[in-house]
Amino acid sequence: MSKIIKEFFKVETIDALPTGKIEDILNLVNDTYLEVMARNHQVDYDNLSMDDIKEELHKNILENFKATLMSFDKKELKSFNEFYQGIVDYSDEMVYVNLKKFLSLGFIFLFLSKSGGYFTFVMPDPLIDQFEELLRTS
Secondary structure, X not given: OHXXXXXXXXXXXXXXXXXXXXXXXXXXXXXXXXXXXXXXXXXXXXXXXXXXXXXXXXXXXXXXXXXXXXXXXXXXXXXXXXXXXXXXXXXXXXXHHHHHHHHHHOOOEEEEOOOOOOEEEEOOHHHHHHHHHHHHHO
């Protein structure tokens, strides 16, 4: 798990958690990982500056969240809900497959504590709001 952190996040992001706003979180993510998310959201990152990529990702993550979530199968939805609830069964190997998917879409972000002793998942506040609305209306 720490390999994912070191590959995808700038060193300084390991010391502090973002506020939960998508734009604040995207400012902490390293450029390589931004490109991964850009590909997953069909953002033409080759012709954009990093600021433009972040702006497009912010927009696309918000716009695509509900449709993408609704396209998940039952197991993926269950897994996403477990991350949302903070009750994750790490003995289930699908947790790691789904976590990689959620991370690559920008639906969940993963941060390491300053001491390196534990991981914290951050779901952007606007996505939490949308997910809670979906739970209420389903």
